[in-house]
Amino acid sequence: MARGKLERKPLIPVVVTVIFFAWLYLPILAVALFSFNDKKSLSSFSGFSLRWYDALIHDSALIDSLAASLRIATIATLGSLVLGTMLALGLERVRSRRGRVIGAVTLLPLVTPEIVTGVAALLLFTGIGLKLSTTTVILAEITFSIAYVTVIVRGRLAGIALEVEEAARDLGCTPFQAVRLVILPTLLPALIGAGLLVFALVFDDFVLAFFTTGVDPQPLPVRVYSSIRFGVSPAINAIGTLMLLASGLLIVAALVIPRVLARGSSSLDLITGGDVR
Amino acid sequence: MSTSTDPTEKIATTGTTPSVSLRGLTKVFGGTTVVDDLSLDLTSGEFFSLLGPSGCGKTTTLRMIAGFSDPTAGTILVDGEDVTSTPPHKRDVNTVFQSYALFEHLDVRGNVGFGLRRKGLDKRTIDQRVSEMLELVELGDRGKERPSRLSGGQRQRVALARALINQPKVLLLDEPLAALDLKLRHQMQAELKQIQREVGITFLFVTHDQDEALSMSDRVAIMNQGVIEQCGTPEDVYEHPTSVFAAGFIGTSNLMTGTWSDGCVCVTPTLRIPAPGHQGSAEGDTLSITVRPEKVWLGDLTPQMFRLPGTIVETSYHGATTQYVVSIGPDLTVTVLEQNLPRMRAEDRWNPGDQVEMGWLPEHTVVLR
């Protein structure tokens, strides 16, 4: 089967690809490596030690930030899943001009630089007198994440023929039951994938959190940023390694689990196979 | 012989309520009339096919009966009850979709039992009926599988079982065999017919394949551009088409036009084809006639036959039969179908360029409107 496979491997592109992967992973591996350094240096590895991780556990401010980030990510994920799915279902069925306008507006956060949405959120909250806190972060993150969920769910929804919904109604379901009993279960893999993806994105998100956070507790990325402003240190390597590991695992799960649950449909297909337009 | 265009005339006038009655059904889509004042009665227990080319309105009609499309005008009655404004989930009608539309998140048993669960039957009854239905469609050992693991033919059977189990007043089938390959399609046609006989439910079968319609149906309605051109048994429709479209859509129609004169249709000054028994035309009227290819004989003619000379233009061998295209005049050809038995050997068959004397029995000339 020759489809998609050429015969000779072109040398230069392959070299570029290898270099690319090395360039991609080198900093990450370096961060991980030096998080286990027993000295403070980031350029020479003297010995293996867990002291920086130990310090993390005893850094109560950091633990608070971690807890805050987890809370924010969880609530934001649930919120954006609910709103994003509602939006996706509504947009697929309402074909009017109004529907298309709403669809376009929902995608705006994706093409707006994050600094703009951050500033906008800050102004809005201050303007209505809402004090900055983890709540404001959550509200902002939900607003931003709805777009991701909508795109992923719509992608999966498009693959479910209209006839499936009609079949459900033909067999005795009210339109609402058809959604609840047939469409949502079929969407489940996409929902899980979207949820995991959003969780990772929100957990790691810096810019939006930076503008909308209260004084205490700050989300983890914001606190790490403050530390970085002071300079590099293995302590940051340690927390950084953990963050990378956590998000990495979440993303892998987001790609793999939907594919396992429903043959051939993973978030990856939807990211790479879909048109963002 | 009931050769009528009135589809509301039932074959068996037993006085039973028709399973489905359509009255003046019309559907207009953005300026185009897709279904035009359609009226139809389906007898209880019959296998009825709606046959026509793409875009003729057959699927739209089906969807209106199922409830997925609202008619612009007209009424739909199921078993005597007006369901025109009833939502699909309340109609006693079930559909087998062209794409099968199986629920991927349920296994086969879950799919088949879905309708019964919506009706609130108890688990034991549902299980039993599901098992019976799976036996009927010969999927007894596939109950626990997911639809994605089944072949096209198996998925089709699940779709059928899922619909039939609810014992609807009428089962709507929207070109359900279109996605299957030829051999499987023939097999499924036979099975469907048998299942229909067994369960005795009225089937409304939509298709564009004339062979399918002819072989499976008790009655066929030919649809074109939103109207029913002809409705009758397969024999009626094939042997006695009433319109040029009906003649052309089913089988090969050797269509000829001419003027009615003295009991004959004059296609050319030298070609006057007798049409005994035709009434109602005046001298000079333009008429179309057709004669089916298997009714035409090349040689071995009997005295009663109308005869004319012709020249073989093309031959094509089809194993059991051979098809000839014979020229009988300028720009005028007739397609003839012969069984190969009398002339099995190649040298016995006609070749292009041969002069033949051909003919057919006058009663096989069909006059069309």
Added chain:
Amino acid sequence: MATAVEAPKARKSPRSAQKTSLWGWLLALPTAWMVAFFVSSMAIIVLLSFGRTTNDGYPVFATSTANYRAIWNQVYLELFLRSLLYALATVVISALIAYPVAYVIALHGGRYKNALIAAIVVPFFASYLIRMYAWKALLSDDGLVNSALRGMGLTDGVTFLNTRWAVVGGLVYGFVVFMILPVYASLERLDVSLIEAGKDLYHSPVRTFFSVTLPATRAGLYGGVLLVFLPALGDFVSAQLLGGASTYMMGNLVQQQFAEGQNWPLGSALTVGMMAALTVLMVIYLRATATRTREL
């Protein structure tokens, strides 16, 4: 002939009214949310851009164009141009990287295709901040790269950080995946026989690429350009961590007004200016690429 024809009457089916209302409700809640939190927040930026700061340092709404007049000076415009330049450089470099990588994976990846793409996607969606930090750590004067160079006796120490290359490098590192994915998607859908026919015709891989592969994957490229340019233009993290005052981008300027400078109206005006410029560029870009992708 038993045709009891009833007078056809046009009815408005109650069912269709019910149908749209369910989906309508589904749309209503998220739309309300988006309007409340997104649309209105955008509106406030515009409103505040006409505002001013009180003597106590509080931003208030007003109707002054002072902020816009303030932006229109050489320093800020230079900054804007620099941001444009960096973003464009990021796009170009990303394209130069994306094509070979996507090409190799799509057409020579075989059954490792998905794993390879996942291997790219996973780090990119995992903590942008930490990855920028990773480069800061690597490239700093006593970081790994410099000590390796010193160890090899090549140099006494190169200043990597605080240069425009570090910033652009950071931007590329952060956003190249948004170019790789669309290009990969286009290449995946490409019929390989097209390329082979091209090779027959042109005999040179380079010419085949420019005459066959590139035009056929135009859509992916155009999408990628947009997806990289937009975030790169507004970024401030890369310049903040890897650059310095001489490499400041628009994003840094905006951030300053809100985080440190405390001049919110000015910051709003800057943001509006940036969005306006972006919109203009996007419209021009979409017009230019739309006519050519119509055939696709």
